[in-house]
Amino acid sequence: MFFSRSRKSAARSTAFRITEGQRVYAIGDVHGRFDLLRLLLERIEQHRSATDPQRTQSRLVFLGDYIDRGTESREVIEAVRAGQEGQGWTCLTGNHEAMLLAALDGRLDWEVWLxxxxxxxxxxxxxxxxxxTASGRMDELGPAITEAMPASHLAFLRGLPTHVEIGDYFFCHAGVRPGVALEQQSPEDLMWIRDVFLDSRADHGKRIVHGHTPQMEPEILPNRINVDTGAYLTNRLSCVILETDQVQVIHT
Structure with a gap:
């Protein structure tokens, strides 16, 4: 995937804020890089311990694309699934999870996902x-995956939401369609949209936090924040920390 160029956005007269008393750690596309995820989680824990010893009201939000391209998708899914279940992490779906599920359900050719x-x-x-692929057994791939993947992993993938709202922030995988109310955004746009969203300078009502389009550094603009730093290529998995009206960045 190419790396997007930075784009400027229009200024806003009032700052976007996270709900008072909360802190959000929003993590970009992992893409099977469990080694980087483990390191980033350690750095998040270090940040929490140093700045919030009570660890109150901290929330981790993952922006999707846990699988594909990197070599440790199974380990990534197990880690985020366990965090969702045991620690209340918010895990959103990405287009790569959508492609796998579409192939499993017969709505997408396996060759596209592969x-x-x-x-x-x-x-x-x-x-x-x-x-x-080499032996003409593509019709057997779906059942083989269903057998190889733990049922808890498939249930996790099928249960992922497309978005979450916290304070003045709207979190999704890819972005939103300008001019469409946030509550009316289509799942396809939330998982797949690119240029029409990235090129927009509009105030979407809330600040959009997304991944999906790699940058060399997190892209922090008035109307959106892009957290995808192409972990599978750059060895850099990034996280933005949102608290009151402040934005910080940590990465591997």
């Missing part, structure tokens, strides 16, 4: 794409 990093995801679950 060409977009699915080969590495299969490998993390002990499957070789070549065993199916």
């Amino acid at each position: 060409a977009n990093g699915g080969v590495e995801t299969l490998f993390s679950y002990g499957l070789s794409a070549r065993d199916f």
